[in-house]
Amino acid sequence: MIPIIFNIIVSLIFTTYEKTESDITFSHKAHFGDRDIECQACHKAAQSVSADDINMPGHDECSECHSVSNAPDDCGICHADPANPKGITMAEREITFSHRAHLGDNPTSDDCLSCHQGIDQLVSQLTSTEYPWVECEACHSRPAIVTALVHPPDWGHAHKFAAADDQRQSCAPCHHNESFCSDCHAGDNLVETVHDLNYRFNHGLDAKGKESQCQSCHDFETFCGDCHNQEDVIPLSHFYQVWNPRTNPGTHADFARKDIESCASCHDDQSFTCGQSGCHGDRDGIRGTDPDIHPSDFMDSEKGPWHDDPEFECFRCHTNTNRAGTRFCGYCHGENGE
Template sequence: MIKNLYITIFVIGSSLLLMVAFSGEQSESVESNKDLIKFSHSLHNELVDCADCHSTVAESISLNDRLLPNHDNCVNCHEVDNDAECSTCHINDNYEPLIQKKPELIYNHKIHAVQGLQCIDCHKGLDKVDYSFESAELNPPMENCSGCHNEVKIASNACESCHISTNYLKPQNHRNVDFERSHKFLAWELNANCMMCHDNTTCQDCHVATTGITEMNLPDDFYAPYYPSNSVDGAKQQAILKVHDDFGYRFSHGIDAKGKTNECQSCHQIETFCASCHQSENTDFAMGGIVPSSHLLPTFKTIGVGTGGGDHARLARRDIESCVSCHDVQGADPTCITCHLDSDGILGTNPKTHVSNYMKDERGDWHDTQASMCYNCHTSASPMSQQTSGFCNYCHGM
């Protein structure tokens, strides 16, 4: 009886192993489209347009749509009904549909196509490879998207706008066991981009720099980075209090801010942190809160045609960072571009912002990146901007 039981278990186990092995071989045989079909993007690129093969893309509103070509797309050039020609494209008589990856993004091809974007604007390098997955530039990097997804006026840059799940966006080094102890070294690196996801409130979850000093919590007891820490209510105290150790610092911090002896923005987000004291009833807090003495002078003109801008222009040219410490130049309350905005693309119709001979030649970073400072004021050169006028039209006459 026991022997028969062992034999039965062995037979069932062996059968399961064979089934798993067989299914594994089947899945390996169709691991990629390279195992299904012979194809070269570089060859077809010279003969047909992208839309000739990917005919459904122009009307697609989701990456779940079937975006890969089928026989109906091939029939214009290939004899798909001639059995002798099948091996020209199909490998080992395998006629399974092409594999389309499960999407990880939310993307609407149709809305981008309507705005004038071309396939090559996002999918670069396909003219140099056979299979799309061989191209390092198949999918556009995020910096390309930021030309429009900049949270200014065109599209949101919230992660959830495009990413189905944000879990896989977590960098690999964040998964290290000792990341809580080692993240300070990563933040020091020149290419650190912590602010992509975090702001100063993230740090304050652990580094409670704003906790008030008490008689049991004197300056010498505060946690200094990279040394053993004390705890107050279970939270570590950051060494920022070693910098702001003056009890009257809230009244004298303006001196440091103006003298730039401290980089306030390293820890504080101006629009939220400063506004907690400099209140202005949900408007530009500099206009309703504490106003610099320079703004009260009769020569300080914000609107004055023919004045050259007065003191406000002179001060801005001398120290634009001082202006930015209160005024939001390109966000939800874009103070400067209320007036300094080239929206019509016509020379001479907007306030002068440049000194004479400011442009030494025709080359500049405005040709290479939409992160150019020029686009803070000038009509964007992106496909969603004016296509027959605007900034580019000054020289190119589009």
Template sequence: MKTKHIYLSLTILVVAFLAFSAFTSRSHINSGTSTKVIKFSHEQHNAVMPCEDCHTGVAEAQSLNARLLPTKSVCAGCHDVEDPDLCSTCHFPDVYEPMQQKKAGLIFNHAFHIKNAPLAQNGDKCLSCHKDINLSGEIQVRGMFNPTMEACWTCHAETKLATNACEACHISTANLIPETHRLSEFSTRHKFAAMAPGANCMMCHDNTTCQECHVANAVMTEGNTMENYYRPGEGSNSVDGAKVQKLSRVHDLNYRFTHGIEFKGKASDCQTCHQTETFCSTCHNQQGGDYASAGFVPYSHTKTNFVTIGIGSGGGEHALLAKRDLGSCASCHDAAGADPVCVQCHNDADGIKGTNPKTHLAGFMRSENGDWHSDMNAVCYNCHTDANAKPNGITGIGFCGYCHK
């Protein structure tokens, strides 16, 4: 009898588990989070119709919670939705629930962006944000072609184009951190992420964020000059025991005299803590917006033939050094995301080809398949530093706007 009760109890538990699983599975489908609801290929549909033929309400939508997905009536414009034999064309077996649109957690006005944003001038205005969705087969992950924050930053980094205030797009800014920051070891390993190629810490963090933990004498503020930088041997003034970033733990005592050697190869490392426009300019005095144009400059810059002017002169020593290590030049001669400072001299003022010094080798654009389209480490990005200077940038903006109007 006891054994019978045990089996009965197990049977009840199994049935309850299966019923619960079926209920949650059905709820999952109804919530619209499952990709196994509708079969749809953007690639096939894009060949015969533009985006707005299906997404009819997007052009006027002022909220992400407006209806952005096509309704059954829209599909009926091409498909025979009354023929039960054709249901399997779009629907999975025994799944006939409509695709539900998830509630949005962001503020975004499609109508405004389509009509007024820089991408409004482009013929592919939808693809400016939804990269490659026109080439996709069946969607495997909901939202996989939604723009990343880096894509939004292409315009929102330049405040003359769009605001960069968090609350302009995020409904709630409470605990607003990326998933990668929620890892338990992030506090001890974040420095590796910050030093990685393409690190985007500055999207959210300003120059004083590090000081919240790494206490020092204005390590990363505008007051961080050669007179008040954090000196070896100084004690911490932190009352909560925060980790102190002492200069002695990072640089040798004679680093002032040797830093130039390391700077040539690790300029980006220096700029992790030091603002070049303020810290470096204490000695390398700023003049005319380019702090390397006066004061202490590299020895090579003092040679009489450092710059030679005239067609056929070769440009002098500076041209040779630029060809050898353009990244080193860019680390000082930075135009803060605008056109490179090279154009101050290298410009075609008279419009006559061959009468002005060139910044690029002949035929550098003989093919549209340049590495700048696919490789973030392309030499172009040493000088071209605007937020849109990257592979797959937005047409008509910054670096991409030189060719893609």
């Protein structure tokens, strides 16, 4: 019940807000509805490619029919307060809507009315927030339709390129990026909206086969573990006999070489399971007798912090003898400590 109340309270808070005001007393009905003056006579929206374009008529357009030079008497034709005319302050736009892309090259007033329905009957000026219009959602709301008609079918894979190319702002006309990305990516929904339901079972194929580059969008350190921990589910592959590192060490080693990020996403690197389990601990201190986990030239030419720091990472698995020529130190300095 508390969550529902939470929603209602938030809804009530927001619905108390009013719209911005304007001092223009313009009647669309008198100009357009009664006199058949085309929209394009006053508005230059047909050439507008950005929501930031100012498509409202100014004194230049009005002066074609009205006198605007005899202030303040003429000002009263349009301004409610002729002594202090304000006009309309254009609000900052958060979208990149293109009128031209929607209207085409030679729009008619009917084209305008298909979205701004009923504006020809307005007798008083409204603020830009109150104009009657068909919401974008009338065409763009249904995700299945959008996927088919607006986005290419492989959009699940391809959208990261469009998002990265933000100079074209390809997402912004329909989506506020910060919010919309989070709907799917941030994990603040309880059921995934990106993949089909069966993905719960077989997503391992795509992750392992690199079909889905999860890391390109998701933080690998949290992404896998977030669901696996939440539902207390261990990857099914770990139950296979071939996965057992004691009987079949090659399988999980092969996986680790190809996908070490996935290992790190669930296995805590602070309590290093690979070393603490005893499998990868350098117990005998003899080079070459333990599982081969480092690259062949690993740190060979480095004079790293392990020389001075007895708590350094290396000593989670290797034994620090502090004597050149023996065990860990001898790996690089040789038996004679050269």
